[in-house]
Amino acid sequence: MLFNSIEFLVFFPTVIAVYFAMPQRFRWILLLIASYFFYMSWNPSYIVLIMVSTVVDYSCAIGIENQKNKKVKLALLYLSLFVNLGFLVFFKYFNFLGDAFNSLFEPLGIFPQIPGHNILLPVGISFYTFQTLSYTIDVYKGKLKAERHLGYFALYVSFFPQLVAGPIERASRLLPQFYEKFEIEYERIKKGLLMVLWGFLLKLTIADRLSEYVDSVFNEPNIHNGLQKLTAAYFFIFQVYGDFAGYSYIAIGIALIMGYELMDNFKRPYLSVSFQEFWNRWHISLSTWILDYVYTPIVLSKRHWGIYGIAFALLVTFVLNGLWHGANWNFIVFGFILGIYIGAEFLLKKQRKKLKKKIGKGKFRFFGWIATMCLWIFACIFFRINSLGEVWSFLGGILDFSSYSTTNLNLFKFPIDFVISLILIHLIWGLEFFQEKNNLLGKFKKQPSIIKWTLVIFLLLFVIFIGKYNSSAFIYFQF
Amino acid sequence: MKTKFLSFIIYTLGFFCGIIFIIVNVKPLGSVARSLIIPRNYGDLYYQHYIDKYKTVLDRKIPFSVSELNTPLKKAGIILYGDSFSNLRYFKGIPELLIDSMKVDLHFAHTRRIFQGPVFPYLAKSDYQKDSIPKFLIFQSAERVIDLRLRDNPAKLVQAGTPNPIKTFLKSILARDAKRKYTFLLKDTKLTRPFYSFLMNKRYDWFGYVDSPKVYDEKTGMFFNDKSTSNTKAGFYYQFSDEEIELYCNHLEIFKNELKSLYNLDFVFFPVPNKISIYSHILNNDEYNNLLPRLYECMEAKSVDFVDIYNPIKAQKELMYFKTDTHWNEKGAQLSHNLLMKKIREIQARTNSKN
Numbered sequence: 001m002l003f004n005s006i007e008f009l010v011f012f013p014t015v016i017a018v019y020f021a022m023p024q025r026f027r028w029i030l031l032l033i034a035s036y037f038f039y040m041s042w043n044p045s046y047i048v049l050i051m052v053s054t055v056v057d058y059s060c061a062i063g064i065e066n067q068k069n070k071k072v073k074l075a076l077l078y079l080s081l082f083v084n085l086g087f088l089v090f091f092k093y094f095n096f097l098g099d100a101f102n103s104l105f106e107p108l109g110i111f112p113q114i115p116g117h118n119i120l121l122p123v124g125i126s127f128y129t130f131q132t133l134s135y136t137i138d139v140y141k142g143k144l145k146a147e148r149h150l151g152y153f154a155l156y157v158s159f160f161p162q163l164v165a166g167p168i169e170r171a172s173r174l175l176p177q178f179y180e181k182f183e184i185e186y187e188r189i190k191k192g193l194l195m196v197l198w199g200f201l202l203k204l205t206i207a208d209r210l211s212e213y214v215d216s217v218f219n220e221p222n223i224h225n226g227l228q229k230l231t232a233a234y235f236f237i238f239q240v241y242g243d244f245a246g247y248s249y250i251a252i253g254i255a256l257i258m259g260y261e262l263m264d265n266f267k268r269p270y271l272s273v274s275f276q277e278f279w280n281r282w283h284i285s286l287s288t289w290i291l292d293y294v295y296t297p298i299v300l301s302k303r304h305w306g307i308y309g310i311a312f313a314l315l316v317t318f319v320l321n322g323l324w325h326g327a328n329w330n331f332i333v334f335g336f337i338l339g340i341y342i343g344a345e346f347l348l349k350k351q352r353k354k355l356k357k358k359i360g361k362g363k364f365r366f367f368g369w370i371a372t373m374c375l376w377i378f379a380c381i382f383f384r385i386n387s388l389g390e391v392w393s394f395l396g397g398i399l400d401f402s403s404y405s406t407t408n409l410n411l412f413k414f415p416i417d418f419v420i421s422l423i424l425i426h427l428i429w430g431l432e433f434f435q436e437k438n439n440l441l442g443k444f445k446k447q448p449s450i451i452k453w454t455l456v457i458f459l460l461l462f463v464i465f466i467g468k469y470n471s472s473a474f475i476y477f478q479f
Numbered sequence: 480m481k482t483k484f485l486s487f488i489i490y491t492l493g494f495f496c497g498i499i500f501i502i503v504n505v506k507p508l509g510s511v512a513r514s515l516i517i518p519r520n521y522g523d524l525y526y527q528h529y530i531d532k533y534k535t536v537l538d539r540k541i542p543f544s545v546s547e548l549n550t551p552l553k554k555a556g557i558i559l560y561g562d563s564f565s566n567l568r569y570f571k572g573i574p575e576l577l578i579d580s581m582k583v584d585l586h587f588a589h590t591r592r593i594f595q596g597p598v599f600p601y602l603a604k605s606d607y608q609k610d611s612i613p614k615f616l617i618f619q620s621a622e623r624v625i626d627l628r629l630r631d632n633p634a635k636l637v638q639a640g641t642p643n644p645i646k647t648f649l650k651s652i653l654a655r656d657a658k659r660k661y662t663f664l665l666k667d668t669k670l671t672r673p674f675y676s677f678l679m680n681k682r683y684d685w686f687g688y689v690d691s692p693k694v695y696d697e698k699t700g701m702f703f704n705d706k707s708t709s710n711t712k713a714g715f716y717y718q719f720s721d722e723e724i725e726l727y728c729n730h731l732e733i734f735k736n737e738l739k740s741l742y743n744l745d746f747v748f749f750p751v752p753n754k755i756s757i758y759s760h761i762l763n764n765d766e767y768n769n770l771l772p773r774l775y776e777c778m779e780a781k782s783v784d785f786v787d788i789y790n791p792i793k794a795q796k797e798l799m800y801f802k803t804d805t806h807w808n809e810k811g812a813q814l815s816h817n818l819l820m821k822k823i824r825e826i827q828a829r830t831n832s833k834n
Binding site: 185 | 481482485486489490492493494496497499500503657658661662665678681682685686687688690694
């Protein structure tokens with residue numbers, strides 16, 4: 001069930017009304033049923049995976065907490081990792097690893113032929129797997145008490161607002177909230193609804209509009225000229241932002257309406273002046289997860305390598321980050337490129353400081369922002385391209401300035417969409433800039449109610465009249 | 480005050496949404512959902528965009544399948560197994576034209592009705608008995624559902640296994656087409672259609688949006704299903720392999736042989752071309768998968784009787800399909816009926832000469 005579907009528009013108000021009408025002690029039952037229904041509307045049979053993950057992690061965590069024998073604790077942790085990562089590897093990476101293994105031996109004239117499978121990838125598996133993994137690891141490290149209530153734990157694994165595309169929540173934040181009683185509270189619900197509206201604005205007016213252009217170029221790169229390719233690459237960074245940030249805002253908003261606070265997932269990433277800053281603002285729940293459970297352990301284990309240990313950890317971390325997105329070489333290269341960016345930033349720290357002193361903070365930040373955006377566009381080509389084999393001709397096309405032509409630059413079915421797209425993406429960028437600089441939202445809150453409501457109604461009508469209604473799935477669902 | 484008002488809104492909205500949720504998802508309440516939906520009297524593609532400019536008023540009568548003209552199977556002199564191309568009664572359709580031409584009682588079975596199922600189980604369930612006088616079974620199928628109708632071996636479908644009681648119970652309780660019903664309820668109730676239509680018309684007037692995955696040609700005002708929705712086997716652009724064509728053809732041969740031996744029925748395959756297959760040139764589209772011509776060739780080789788409608792309709796200068804509907808118009812239906820009658824007479828003459 002997509003947030004931008006009619007089913008959800010009926011499903012959510014129904015759940016909310018029953019939720020607030022229910023006594024607190026029974027609400028978990030409603031939310032669990034709603035979450036399972038939400039997931040099963042996509043594919044009923046895959047709910048079994050979530051149930052198995054839930055039972056295994058619930059049992060393992062209690063076992064880890066109760067056990068005094070370190071070896072048994074470790075064995076239980078491994079059992080949990082094996083089950084969760086086993087599902088992930090089998091459904092998401094098995095074919096990719098099999099192909100890689102087969103092709104590894106091909107030059108030697110050996111053809112092992114590991115067979116692949118055609119089983120559908122369970123939606124959101126990367127998200128809920130990471131969420132459950134962090135829980136068991138935290139219990140093992142003693143950072144978290146094991147949850148004794150199976151119902152609450154099952155809800156933590158499957159909570160429908162963030163089940164299929166995050167934010168990847170931590171048990172220490174989310175689980176205690178399930179014990180709290182939330183009433184209908186005007187200010188909180190208003191804030192939640194505004195976040196939902198903003199999410200729909202990003203998804204329906206920007207992401208779904210740009211997808212038409214981006215898809216037409218990336219799906220048939222050979223028939224498009226350099227300028228069209230460049231425009232598609234430029235549009236894609238806003239499509240992916242509108243899509244994923246849009247989803248995150250809707251998820252956070254609908255959870256907030258019920259009273260639950262989910263972590264921020266995006267903080268105006270396209271204003272970043274460096275890649276280090278970018279990753280503190282983009283897909284924050286994944287970045288912090290990887291920082292805590294991958295990067296830090298590698299840095300600690302390689303601390304004797306000094307600065308190169310950190311660069312190595314960054315590279316490994318980002319390759320894994322890329323691989324998390326999908327079982328394909330282009331995602332690995334995408335991660336590798338990001339690792340190079342951040343690793344280079346880290347190794348050139350002193351030189352960057354000198355440059356900052358030399359040209360001044362303002363110029364340094366401006367050029368840093370330009371460079372970050374250009375490099376992000378470059379990396380995102382690897383993210384979006386259908387296969388790695390196409391990337392060189394795609395990049396070659398962009399660099400072939402002689403092919404540039406403004407004829408047929410507008411590939412939209414409705415020509416006005418080109419202008420609307422350009423205005424919207426730069427308007428959102430500008431709004432984010434002023435929010436960052438002048439706290440636009442804070443100023444908005446101080447306005448008289450009539451102005452605030454007029455603007456909200458305008459935004460709502462804007463989404464209704466300008467939005468695209470093709471109910472396209474969110475990009476991050478595939479991960 | 481604000482909180483009380485908000486509570487009122489939440490509970491009221493939740494109550495109505497809850498009712499909609501239940502009537503859509505609980506199968507026995509399907510008739511409640513249907514009763515809320517107001518009739519669709521314009522071309523089926525109009526209901527993809529709701530733009531007044533493209534309305535074509537089609538005076539729909541009672542579908543043939545539920546009309547009094549539809550004779551029970553055992554009493555019928557001819558059986559027509561088909562879909563909406565035969566069942567829509569904007570004008571005198573194929574079943575009525577056949578009754579007029581052949582002066583026989585006709586039984587029409589609608590392929591979309593789940594309880595009727597595929598041909599052989601339907602005949603078996605209805606306890607249809609072999610007659611000494613040969614009759615015709617005309618199998619009409621829209622091109623877009625040929626894969627659906629012919630992908631399974633028809634003879635194997637006769638013996639259905641014992642149904643799983645849990646599955647049967649769930650199927651009887653849970654509605655399967657919730658999304659479709661929600662869409663109808665959003666767009667086609669007395670309360671919602673004016674709003675939806677207003678919104679769609681404004682989007683069209685202000686921005687030129689035709690809000691559907693379908694495409695249209697502004698010059699002719701013709702609508703079609705477009706590539707993005709139709710690149711599947713049930714779609715218009717799917718490139719069928721030779722193996723697939725061969726498979727369909729083999730199954731048609733089984734139809735012919737089994738129907739003759741089990742029921743003494745003469746089988747005639749009557750595939751109706753998609754609108755896009757005929758008018759692809761309007762959209763400058765040269766990607767027609769050539770399904771029908773390839774199938775004709777194969778059927779000819781296997782001596783399966785079929786009606787070639789594609790080539791004669793393609794040759795017509797006049798419009799044979801509605802502009803904002805996927806079905807043929809009266810002229811298209813009349814032409815197809817004439818071709819079908821020609822085929823039937825050909826078979827009759829062949830049978831007589833054998834005797």
